[in-house]
Amino acid sequence: MDGEQTDFIWGVVDIIADTDFPDIxxxxxxxxxxGSCLIIPREGEKVRFYIQLSDSDVKDPITGRVDKNRMSPEKLLEVARKIIHPYKVHEPKLYDWWTVYIIGQRVASRYSVNERIFIAGDACHTHSPKAGQGMNASMSDTHNLAWKLVQVLRGRADISLLKTYELERRKYAQDLIEFDRKISTLFSGKPKTADNDDGVSHEEFLKSVLRKSSELPWLTVNSAFQIYGGFITGIGVHYVSSGITNEIHQQCAPHLIIGERMPPxxxxxxxxxxxxxIQDMLPSDTRFKLLFFVGYVTEERVGELDALFDKLRDPSCFLQKYGYPTEGIAQSMFSIITIxxxxxxxxxxxxxxxxxxPHWSNVLLxxxxxxxxxGGGACTRFGIDPMTVTLVIIRPDGYVGMIAPASALEDVDSYFATFAIPRKAVLGRD
Amino acid sequence: MDGEQTDFIWGVVDIIADTDFPDIxxxxxxxxxxGSCLIIPREGEKVRFYIQLSDSDVKDPITGRVDKNRMSPEKLLEVARKIIHPYKVHEPKLYDWWTVYIIGQRVASRYSVNERIFIAGDACHTHSPKAGQGMNASMSDTHNLAWKLVQVLRGRADISLLKTYELERRKYAQDLIEFDRKISTLFSGKPKTADNDDGVSHEEFLKSVLRKSSELPWLTVNSAFQIYGGFITGIGVHYVSSGITNEIHQQCAPHLIIGERMPPxxxxxxxxxxxxxIQDMLPSDTRFKLLFFVGYVTEERVGELDALFDKLRDPSCFLQKYGYPTEGIAQSMFSIITIxxxxxxxxxxxxxxxxxxPHWSNVLLxxxxxxxxxGGGACTRFGIDPMTVTLVIIRPDGYVGMIAPASALEDVDSYFATFAIPRKAVLGRD
Structure with a gap:
């Protein structure tokens, strides 16, 4: 594992809070x-406090290691009380759960050996556990890997497809840790005052807390979640260019970012x-979703669609060449959604x-x-021209894999050719 | 039962429709x-056709009674095909269900004997079964009765409260039948043509189909449901003035109609x-919901609220006088929601x-x-002045029972005095 132990020590305590703090x-x-603390409302009446601690609170002065025995939930809440003063938190009837931890920020140097052995989750990255990112990052690792494994094991994709797992997920872990480090440093800084000119000003702190808001414009109130912005929702994750992330026609939908998740x-x-x-129409069923944005269906457009229909039926077209049908429990390769x-x-x-x-429910407006x-406003939002036909390819994991104008179908053929195996080779027939 | 057998004979058939009719x-x-027909899309792929039939289609010429043997699902669909021509409906693989019926429109003259024996549902009214109104009206009957029975049996309300069951529900059945009759007559009329000057013009038909749209402004597309407008949703039901439906302060919220259901x-x-x-905060738990619209909480308003608080704590106030607490499985009498x-x-x-x-989740904005x-816009929508305090009382069945300004608390005392029994008399203490 590459990386380091940080100096950031945090305590966590879950209680039912009887408090006059109005934003509880x-x-x-x-x-x-x-000091700094994070308040996260939990299910029912529970509230979680994340509290930054100093070395003297919890470290054994001889070994230098965190010693949980030096802390207690009562002591943790006492630290929190000082931070949220002048608001009060009364002594709770019950401390539901508590812990103390030191953040280690490390990433494994490799995620796979010869595309035959893979590691995922805690085995390849450790970082701040705040806001469930440990669990979420781990699930996203395997979610990224699963459909690739399936396609290779079914004989529909080349084993080289599996190289994109480490490429995409290791980069993500590095980004998350980098972001975590910046935020943790900021949190650990005391406020700038007359006596402490090196401190973090409230303006800097606020700016940092809010800076992810352009990614999640609907989160205008809930600033604690904005801290983790795109990371917490997964919408901010951006996979780099590769065989399955082809950016050549990004200009056809400048605001629908190739390599990022299809947004809600x-x-x-x-x-x-x-x-x-649309998220509910993009299940993780190993299929590639072909979103045809057909625009206003004028007479001219119907002509274009008829011509496109003919091209898509050609045996050399990706839709036929890689168009594996449903076979037993193996899903078909593509599903079509028309907008x-x-x-x-x-x-x-x-x-x-x-x-x-193919079914009346697959045609959207x-x-x-x-x-x-x-609803509405998608073409404007994504920058898609409704006077033309645009194909958006969503990967089986919900990420935008490619965008192409109807006039560049051969580029889509090339996209699939980088990893998919023609069905003729597998099924012995077209 | 008062009422009559109508001349309206209908057939119903459920199929999975393979059709080019675009509005299927x-x-x-x-x-x-x-002729006329109604198309109602059902769960999954199923579609229901309601088809108006003529006497010769189904009546036994000797007995004059409907003879189902004269009909078949194939014949029903054949009638439907003629009506929706030039669109086609292909022969379905399966006829899922079908029937033929003649509408009887009758209402029982009494719903109760001495408030000790009650009838509900099909026992007291028969009418067109379209759109589930038979089932819905029956459930609404007992929903209206249940909370009243509970309050009387708990000793919290006088037995006279039960008289409002027949008052409210018999009137509703009469209204529904009257509406059903008008629509059925309209449906049975052939279009006005050069040869048939007595016919129903398409404009009249359309106007009638759409005329309930002001009640359900969000149903601008789904006109078949608009036919039944307020009846299908229950929002159009209006209970007449009585001890539990007190209209004296309607002007405090002119668009929140007393005697109708609290709208979504x-x-x-x-x-x-x-x-x-708000519907999710008004469960049918036998409690009266007190919605305090407190407006903008300025310093002046806080003064008013403090004064109101004092009045509400007075032993002579309804909140104390009838404020039964939760006792075993018996719910308390009131719940407070502040807006x-x-x-x-x-x-x-x-x-x-x-x-x-009383709990942070009970304060709304x-x-x-x-x-x-x-969200938002409720005060404007209901006509409530946000520069004053207005109390809206929602009955346990979700209907608006009374509205009052904070200055007329004694009228609210009178409202509850018409049916509620002071808890001192029951519990032997305040």
Missing amino acids: RYGSAIHSES QVFIRAADARPYE MSGDKENVEFTQVPELFR DDTDTTKKI | RYGSAIHSES QVFIRAADARPYE MSGDKENVEFTQVPELFR DDTDTTKKI
């Missing part, structure tokens, strides 16, 4: 002369105008050629629902 | 020269800015006196959530 049900970051977006179903979150532009009162899902509507409050 | 996943009302409305919780639907006006960034739930916040898309 918000995630709150508090930075005072007595509500569309309505063209057939019944009910709102659906029309227009007004729900006028658009009919039957306007697109049949290939683009970039419009608001009947309340006019939910 | 919308509730649709179709009015053509070949999203507020945010003042303590954590999360959106909550503040203002901006979530500035308001603190601790600003209201303690009586108005009339503001949007952090997405700025959900």
Whole structure:
């Protein structure tokens, strides 16, 4: 493991808080002369306090190691009380859980041996456990690996696909630790005062806490979660360019970032105008999702779609070449979702050629629902031109793998050719 | 039973429809020269067709009674096909279910004998079964009766409270049948043409189908459900003035109608800015919900609230007089929900006196959530003045029972005095 033990010692205590602190049900970051603490409201009435400790609080002066016996939940809460003064926290009836830990920030130098042995989760990275990132990062590691393993084991993808696991996840662990280090340093700094010119000003602290807000514009209140911004939600994770992350046509949708997760977006179903979150239509079922943004379905567009339909039926096209059908428990390779532009009162899902509507529920509309409050605005948000046809390829793990205009179908062929094995070679037939 | 057998004969058939009719996943009302039909999309792929039939289709010419043997699902679908021509419905693989019925529209003359024996549901009213109104009306009957029975059996309310069951529910059954009759007549009318000047014009039909839309403004697409407008959702039900439906202060909230159900409305919780639907905070738990709309909590308002707090603590006040506590499985009589006006960034739930916040989750804010898309606008919508304190009393069945300004607390005392028994008389103590 590459990395180091930090100097940051934290205590954690869960209680049912009887307090006059009015923001007790918000995630709150508090930075005072007595130190820093994070308040995270939990399920039911419980509240978690993360409290930064000093060496003298918990370290054995001889061994230099953290000695939990030097701490107690009562002592932890006493530190928290000083930090949130003048608000009060009364003595709780019960200390639900508590601990003390020192943060080690390390990353394994390799995640795999010959693409045959893999490590994931705590085996390859350790960092601050705050906000569940230990668990979330570990699950995301295996989520990234699982679909790749499946495709290789089914004989549908080359073993080299597995190299992207370390490429993508090791970089992520490094980014997370780097971010964790910056925030921890900031938290450990005492406020800037007349006596302490080296301190962290409240403005700097606040700016740092809030700086991730552009990634999560809807989190305008809950600033404690903004600290971890994109990291906590996974939306900020960005995988680098590779065979499965092809950025050549990023300009077709400049705000739908290739290498990042497809962000939450509500569309309505063209057939019944009910709102659906696109995330719910992108299950981790090992399929690549082909999102055809077909724009306004004018007569000219229908002509284009008919021509595209013909190309997609050609045996040399990726859709046929790698179009493995469902076989037993093995899912088919692709699923098609078509997204029309227009007004729900006028658009009919039957306007697109049949290939683009394998089922009525797969045709969506970039419009608001009947309340006019939910959905719509996706093309504008992503920068997709509704006067043309754009294909967005979502990887089986929900990340945007490639974007292409309908006129560059051969680039999509090349994308799949880097890792997929033609089904003719496997099934012995087209 | 008072009422009559109608001449309206309907067929119903459920199939998985293979059709080019583009609105097959919308509730649709179709009015053509070949007759009328209703299409209701069901769970999964199923679709229900309601088809109006003529006497010759199904009546035995000798007995004059409906003879199901004269019909078949194939024949029903054939009638539907003529109505939706030029769209096609292919022969389904399976007819899931079908029936033929003639509508009887009758209401029992009494719903109760001496408030000791009650009838509900099909025992006291029969009408068109469309859109589940038979089941819904029956459940609403007993829902109306249950909390009244409970309060009387617990000794907290006078037996005369039970008289309001027939008063409220018999009137509702009559209204539903009247509405059903109008719509059925309209459906049975053939379109107005050059040859048939007595027919129903498409404009009249459409107007009627849509006329309930002001009650359900969010249903702008799904017109088949608008037919039944307020009846299908229960929101249009209006109970007449009585001891438990007191309209004297309606002007305090002119658009929150006393005698109707509290409509859906999203507020945010003042303590954590999360959106909550008010319906989810009004469970049918036999409690009266006291919604204190306290407006903007200025210094002046805090003074008013402190004064109100004092009045509410007075032993002669309804809150004390009828304030039964929770006893075993018997719920307490009241629950308090406080609704503040203002901006979530500035308001603190601790600003209201303690009586108005028995728990942090009971204090709401009339503001949007952090997405700025959900919640807010309730005072404007209901016509409640946010510069004063208004009490809205929601009955245990979710209906608005009374509205009162804070200055007319004695009218609220009178409201409860008409049916509630002081707890001193029951518990032998205050």
